[in-house]
Amino acid sequence: MAQASAVTKASVSGGQNLTRVLGQFAPLIFLFVLVVIFAIATEGRFLNPLNVFNVLRQVSIVGLMAIGMTFVILTGGIDLSVGSILAVAGMVAAIVVKGTNQNTLSLDTSEVQGFGVGTALLAAILVGILVGFLHGTVITRLGIPAFVVTLGGLTIWRGVTLILSNGGPISGFNPDYRYWGQGLIELPWLTEMVQARVPIGVPIPVIIFLLFAVLAHIMLRYTRYGRHIYAVGGNKEAARLSGLNVQRLTLSVYIIMGFFAGLAGFVLSARLNSSEAVAGIGSELDVIAAVVIGGTSLFGGEGNVLGTVIGALLIGVLINGLVMLNVSSYIQQIIIGVIIILAVAFDRYIKSRRR
Amino acid sequence: MTQPLLQMTHIVKQFPGVRAVDDVAFTVMPGEVHGLLGENGAGKSTLLKILSGAHQPDAGSIRLNGTEIQLSNPFEAQRKGIVTIYQEFNLVPQLTIAENVFIGREPTSGVLLKWGEMARQTRDLTDRLGISLDPMTQVRDLSVAEQQMVEIARALSMQSKLIIMDEPTSALSDKEVDLLFNIIRELKKQGLGIIFVTHRLEEVMEICDRITVLRDGHNAGEADVKDIGIPDIIRMMVGRAVDDLYAGQHKQHTRQAALSVHGITRRGNAQDAAAIVLNDISFEVYKGEILGLAGLVGAGRTEIARAIFGADPYDSGEVRVEGQSVRIKSPEDAIRHGIGLVPEDRKQQALFLALAIRQNMSIAALGKLLQWGTFVRESQESKLIDEYRQMLNVRMTSPEQLVSNLSGGNQQKVVIARWLALQPRVLIVDEPTRGIDVGAKAEVHALLHQMADQGIAVIMISSELPEILGMSDRIITIREGKLTGEILRADATEEKLMQMMTLARALVS
Numbered sequence: 001m002a003q004a005s006a007v008t009k010a011s012v013s014g015g016q017n018l019t020r021v022l023g024q025f026a027p028l029i030f031l032f033v034l035v036v037i038f039a040i041a042t043e044g045r046f047l048n049p050l051n052v053f054n055v056l057r058q059v060s061i062v063g064l065m066a067i068g069m070t071f072v073i074l075t076g077g078i079d080l081s082v083g084s085i086l087a088v089a090g091m092v093a094a095i096v097v098k099g100t101n102q103n104t105l106s107l108d109t110s111e112v113q114g115f116g117v118g119t120a121l122l123a124a125i126l127v128g129i130l131v132g133f134l135h136g137t138v139i140t141r142l143g144i145p146a147f148v149v150t151l152g153g154l155t156i157w158r159g160v161t162l163i164l165s166n167g168g169p170i171s172g173f174n175p176d177y178r179y180w181g182q183g184l185i186e187l188p189w190l191t192e193m194v195q196a197r198v199p200i201g202v203p204i205p206v207i208i209f210l211l212f213a214v215l216a217h218i219m220l221r222y223t224r225y226g227r228h229i230y231a232v233g234g235n236k237e238a239a240r241l242s243g244l245n246v247q248r249l250t251l252s253v254y255i256i257m258g259f260f261a262g263l264a265g266f267v268l269s270a271r272l273n274s275s276e277a278v279a280g281i282g283s284e285l286d287v288i289a290a291v292v293i294g295g296t297s298l299f300g301g302e303g304n305v306l307g308t309v310i311g312a313l314l315i316g317v318l319i320n321g322l323v324m325l326n327v328s329s330y331i332q333q334i335i336i337g338v339i340i341i342l343a344v345a346f347d348r349y350i351k352s353r354r355r
Numbered sequence: 356m357t358q359p360l361l362q363m364t365h366i367v368k369q370f371p372g373v374r375a376v377d378d379v380a381f382t383v384m385p386g387e388v389h390g391l392l393g394e395n396g397a398g399k400s401t402l403l404k405i406l407s408g409a410h411q412p413d414a415g416s417i418r419l420n421g422t423e424i425q426l427s428n429p430f431e432a433q434r435k436g437i438v439t440i441y442q443e444f445n446l447v448p449q450l451t452i453a454e455n456v457f458i459g460r461e462p463t464s465g466v467l468l469k470w471g472e473m474a475r476q477t478r479d480l481t482d483r484l485g486i487s488l489d490p491m492t493q494v495r496d497l498s499v500a501e502q503q504m505v506e507i508a509r510a511l512s513m514q515s516k517l518i519i520m521d522e523p524t525s526a527l528s529d530k531e532v533d534l535l536f537n538i539i540r541e542l543k544k545q546g547l548g549i550i551f552v553t554h555r556l557e558e559v560m561e562i563c564d565r566i567t568v569l570r571d572g573h574n575a576g577e578a579d580v581k582d583i584g585i586p587d588i589i590r591m592m593v594g595r596a597v598d599d600l601y602a603g604q605h606k607q608h609t610r611q612a613a614l615s616v617h618g619i620t621r622r623g624n625a626q627d628a629a630a631i632v633l634n635d636i637s638f639e640v641y642k643g644e645i646l647g648l649a650g651l652v653g654a655g656r657t658e659i660a661r662a663i664f665g666a667d668p669y670d671s672g673e674v675r676v677e678g679q680s681v682r683i684k685s686p687e688d689a690i691r692h693g694i695g696l697v698p699e700d701r702k703q704q705a706l707f708l709a710l711a712i713r714q715n716m717s718i719a720a721l722g723k724l725l726q727w728g729t730f731v732r733e734s735q736e737s738k739l740i741d742e743y744r745q746m747l748n749v750r751m752t753s754p755e756q757l758v759s760n761l762s763g764g765n766q767q768k769v770v771i772a773r774w775l776a777l778q779p780r781v782l783i784v785d786e787p788t789r790g791i792d793v794g795a796k797a798e799v800h801a802l803l804h805q806m807a808d809q810g811i812a813v814i815m816i817s818s819e820l821p822e823i824l825g826m827s828d829r830i831i832t833i834r835e836g837k838l839t840g841e842i843l844r845a846d847a848t849e850e851k852l853m854q855m856m857t858l859a860r861a862l863v864s
Contacts, residue, residue, distance in 0.1 A: 223729045224721045231718055234707035241666060241704055242719045242773070243690035301709045 026347045027294050027310040034314065038321035046321060049190055049200050056202075059316035060209035061086075061268050062283060063309060066290040067209075067216045068260030070308045071253040073291050074220070075233045076300025077139070077146040079254065081153030082261045082287055083280035085131050087161040089265030093124035094170040094275035097177050101165055117176045121266050128262020129255055131157060136254030140247040146254075154284070162277050171274035180204055181271025205267045210309075212260070217305040229253065233300025290315055293343045314343065358421050360385040360548040361406075361437075361517055366415035368401050375401040376412075377572040383517065383548040388539060390559045390580070391552050393569035394592055394820065399552060402569070403519055406550075407439040408432035419516070436516035440506045442525060448495035453477040455494050456509045480508040484538050500531035507538060518542065519550040524558060525653060536562050554651040556585045556857045568592055585858070586850065593820060593849035605804040608643035608828055612678065613812035614694070614781045615639035619662055619672030621836075632658050633669060634837040640781065640812040645803060647827030647844075648816045650856050655836040656816045657699055660783045664696040665689040676780065690719060693780035697770050697787060699816070705770045706758055713754035715769050716740055720776035743772035748798060764795025771802060782806060783814045788822065800826060820849045832856050 038046040045051065065082045072079050095101050099114030114120075131153065138149045184201035191200045220226035231239040232249050240246050269275040294311030296303025318339060322332045361383040368376040376398045383389045393399045404410040406417070408426035417424055419435060426432045432439075446455050453473040454461070462469040462476075477490035486504055494502060503523060510518050520539075524532045539549055539562060551563055559566060560580060568576040568591040576591035621633040633655055640646040650656045661667040663674055665683040674681055676692045683689045686696070698704035707715050717724060717736050724736050740754045747768040751761060758769060767787065774782055784803065788796040803826060807813055817823050823830055824847055831841045832855035840855040 222731060222733075224725060224731055225729065227714060227718065227721060227731060230710060230714065231707055234709050235703075237704050238707055239718075241664075241686050241696060241698055243687045244718075245685070245687055297709075301707065 026350050027307050027314065027343060030293075030343050030346065031310050031314045031317065034317055034321070038317065038324070042321070042324050046324060049194055050196060050198075051320070051324075053184075053200065053203055053206070055313075055316045055320045056206040056209075057271070058320070059312050060203070060205040061264050061271075062286045062290060062315070063209045063312035064212060064260050064264040064267065065257075065283065065287045066294075066308045066312050067212055067305055068257035069287050069291045070216070070294075070296055070303060070305050071220070071229060071256045072146075073233075073288075073296050073298060074229050074300055074303055075250055075253050076236070077250065077253060078288070078298075079135070079146065079150045079153075079257045080284050081131070081135065081150040081157060082257065083283040084154050084157035084161065085128050085258055085261035086265035086268065086280035086283065087275075087277065088131070088157045088164070089124040089127045089262035090269035090275040090279055091161050091164045091170065091265075091277065092127045093120040093266045094173070094269055095164065096120040096123045097173060098170060101170060117174075117180070120177065121180070121263075124266035125259055125262040128258035128260070128265070130258070132255040132258020132261075133251070135258070136251035139254065140250050158277075158281075165275070165277045167277055169274045169276045173270065173273055178270055178273050180208075181267050181269070182273070205271060208263070208267060212263075213305055213309050220305055225252075230301055233302075235301070286315060289340050293340060293347075295347045311343075314339075357384060359383065359418070360387070360420060362418040362421075363402075363406070364416055364418075366402065366405060366417075367413045368405060368410060369413050375572055376405070376569075379415075379569065379572070379574055381567055381574075383550060384565075385516075385546045385548055386543050387564045388543060388549045388551055388562055390563035390566035391550055391569070392556075392559065392566055392588060392592060393575070394818070397569040397575075397592075398572040399569055401572075403439065403521065403550070403552065406432070406437060406519065408437075433513055433515075436514060437519070438510040438513055438515040438517070439519040439521065440503070440510065440523060442522045444502050444506055446494045446502055446505060449493065451491050451493055452488055452497075452505050452508075453490035455505055456480065456490075456512050458509075460513075476512065477508065480511050483511065483541075484508060485541060486534075486538075498531075499526045500528070500534065503527070503535065504538070507542075511542075515547065517548045517550065519552070521552045522554070522653075523551070524553060524555065532558070554857060556588055559588065560585065585854075589850050589853040589857075593853055605645070605807040606643065608641050608807065609810075611642045612639040613642045613644075613676070614663070614814075615675045615678075616659075616663060617673040617675070619659070619669050619674070621658065621662060621667070621669040631836050633662060634835075636662075636672070636833075636836075636838055638831050638838065638841070640814055642780075642810045642812055643807050644828045645807050645813045645815055645826055647823040647830040648814055648833065649820065649823045649830055649852055650833035652818060654833045654856070656833055657785055658836070659833065660696060660698075660785050660814070660816060663689070664694060664783060666696070690777065690779075693777075695719075695774035695777060695779040695782045697767075697774060697782070697784040699785035699789065701763070701766055701770060701790075705773075706766060708757075708759040710758065711755045712749075712751055712758050712761070712769055713737075713740060715758045716743065716754075716772050717776060719773050723776075739776060740772075743768075743775060746775075747772055747802060762791075762795070764791035764798070767791055767795070767799060768802075771799070775806070779811060781812045781814070783816070785816045786818065787815065788817070788819075820852055823852065824849065834858075 065086065069079060069082065097114045097117060097120035135149050135153055138144055139146050181204070183204040185207065186199045186201035194200065220229060228244050228249050231242065231244060232246055236246055268279060290311040291308050292298060292311070293314055294303065294307030296307060315336065318336055319332065322335060359382045363379070363381040366376055366379045367374070379398065379402060381402060391399055401410060405412050408429040408431055411427065417426065424435055426435070447458065456477050457473050462472045474490040481488050484504060484507060488501060488504065494505060497505065523535060527535060542549060553559060563580050565579055566577065566588065567574065568588065570592060616639070617637050619633050619636040622629065622631055636659055648656050648659065658667065662669045665685045665688050674683055676694065681692050683692065702708065713736065717739065721731060724732050726732050737754060743749065744751060749765050749768045751765065758766060761769065787803065788799050803813055803815065815826055824844065827844055829841065829843055830847055830852065832839045832852060834856055842851065842855070
């Protein structure tokens with residue numbers, strides 16, 4: 001009855017414009033400051049191309065999963081099971097390519113002949129998609145909160161991984177397989193410029209990560225599907241009453257999450273030349289941290305993939321920089337935790353000024 | 356003459372943009388059942404909130420038994436003996452009756468509850484009400500009527516002098532209403548004052564001793580019930596001029612039915628699976644017509660809209676669009692058949708407050724703006740937005756502006772534009788002008804006329820009778836889930852409509 005009729009803000013003032021711009025780039029500014037600090041503190045060693053690519057390579061596994069997680073969190077959901085999906089997908093890929101779940105440790109002398117690398121990659125991704133489909137179906141059809149379903153998934157798929165591998169790792173892949181994790185596109189001019197002893201180049205995982213980041217960005221920013229994702233996260237009821245199939249959209253993000261976790265599982269196993277049953281334990285926290293640091297709201301409807309990429313970079317840079325500065329790993333954990341909170345607090349502060 | 360139990364004088368309560376209660380007087384005698392009546396938005400709720408301590412009046416005085424009192428919060432009101440029983444009960448379902456009655460005031464010895472004491476006192480109270488309930492029963496096992504008894508028992512346990520009952524009969528069966536009325540008469544005998552708020556005028560005649568009618572935040576009348584009849588009450592509730600907010604008009608509509616509804620029935624609400632929410636609803640709306648759907652809050656107006664739109668399921672019945680029977684199981688289906696809905700609660704059900712005007716306006720019509728079936732053509736989208744900005748006179752800085760920064764009226768225009776962009780055959784608007792200022796209201800009305808001119812069939816739900824009368828070609832009324840009448844605008848008056856909305860059968864035809 002007594003509704004206050006809000007006064008229209010006829011114009012956005014210059015100050016608001018500035019904070020709006022700042023709001024979009026808050027994580028980027030944070031990252032930039034961190035890089036400068038580390039560059040100075042390490043007397044430039046941090047910016048050595050070898051180190052830069054090293055950081056990027058480490059970031060790409062968490063980064064790939066964080067892209068998928070961005071879709072999930074944008075709808076207001078969560079997926080705690082990503083580390084386990086990564087492990088089970090990596091293990092399936094290893095079994096497919098080696099044709100056995102025995103840890104032969106032999107590169108090319110094994111008696112059993114496995115399938116090709118392409119088949120292994122496909123298998124990993126299919127496993128991820130299947131798991132995501134199962135999670136999404138339980139969440140949407142039975143109405144059980146995503147937190148609960150994926151918390152269950154976290155232990156279920158870890159258990160499946162352990163069964164598949166008899167608890168141990170499956171190691172020793174052919175070079176084609178390893179290329180997906182260890183290979184790089186060489187940049188001779190850069191190698192020459194810094195007179196490095198080993199060839200310098202862009203690691204394959206980094207290329208995969210950036211490729212999918214661009215693809216995901218286009219999906220979320222320029223397609224109808226992307227608009228629908230934001231709408232579902234922004235207001236589920238309004239989305240439904242606008243004719244969106246909220247259930248199908250919700251299901252789709254868990255499938256996308258599974259795709260990325262499966263892909264990440266394959267890449268990680270190729271990089272380590274080993275599929276570990278314990279791979280990715282606890283990685284859901286890094287993944288969620290990357291998304292949240294990147295400015296995506298845990299309530300859904302707000303955020304983007306660019307922020308997530310920056311968030312993942314921020315965590316990678318932080319860990320690498322602290323290691324280079326010989327900060328004890330105990331203290332590292334404290335610093336990383338504080339930075340996560342600070343980054344999000346900064347982001348929230350900037351956004352609250354916009355309102 | 357005895358001293359009044361409650362005397363409120365010159366009460367004023369101002370909200371931004373509206374004076375909800377303006378110089379209102381309200382008196383309740385001890386042992387009196389006093390009906391507080393008025394249309395939606397007349398100021399009843401505000402007055403009750405002041406009395407229950409939830410709102411502070413800007414001016415005026417409240418006297419209880421002759422002593423001036425301040426009610427700075429609900430707790431204080433309760434302590435002074437003023438207890439409100441809301442439509443939505445304030446009970447904890449998992450706790451027992453005794454615990455609920457004494458919640459926050461449990462008799463204890465040390466840290467332990469005195470269960471026996473609580474049970475004994477609760478039984479005393481239920482005895483006083485003439486009902487038998489085991490104090491150790493969990494409240495969730497009780498019927499709605501029994502839960503209401505627990506609320507009343509709690510009120511008695513607080514030594515209340517004045518009990519406010521807000522629509523106490525809306526969820527009760529006829530038999531339960533009789534039981535409640537017996538209890539009210541019992542309380543009356545014990546000298547309590549009862550404020551009885553209802554939309555059912557027959558009940559007013561049955562149980563109330565006096566009534567106070569509010570209209571537009573002012574006193575519109577006060578009378579002893581024995582001196583008046585229902586038509587007098589209706590006249591007091593609606594007697595106001597229709598102003599030029601509804602001046603616009605549209606062309607004569609066609610006789611082609613755009614939408615027809617046959618025998619829609621829906622059972623079961625949140626509390627009661629057997630309750631009939633929609634009872635055999637049948638009507639049609641023509642191309643180019645504005646059909647007013649009038650009824651009191653909770654009568655089932657919104658439920659009709661949501662059933663047709665596929666937002667809620669219904670048990671039986673049929674919907675036809677342009678003569679074709681259609682299966683609508685979700686809003687997605689409804690939209691495919693050219694039906695749109697502007698829901699009553701803009702912020703909860705229509706807007707994406709964190710998103711910009713662009714995303715909000717085009718969300719339902721994105722299918723028309725696609726390239727290669729997936730990419731949104733933003734330049735074309737911008738053109739569309741600009742078109743509707745001009746047509747609806749939306750005051751905005753750019754499509755990238757957050758929709759939360761717009762005024763209520765402009766937000767509503769964005770929601771309407773969302774549906775116009777789809778070029779619907781049928782548009783249902785539920786409370787289209789709720790909470791928006793007068794200027795925007797007139798613009799929305801002009802827009803509805805414009806839509807009818809384009810051949811859209813418009814179904815308009817409104818709690819404001821002048822709006823219904825000023826806008827509609829034809830009006831249907833609903834009461835307790837059942838259509839109670841149909842009337843052409845030329846024949847309709849507020850009195851007639853109020854009768855159709857409040858009475859099971861019309862007094863005059």
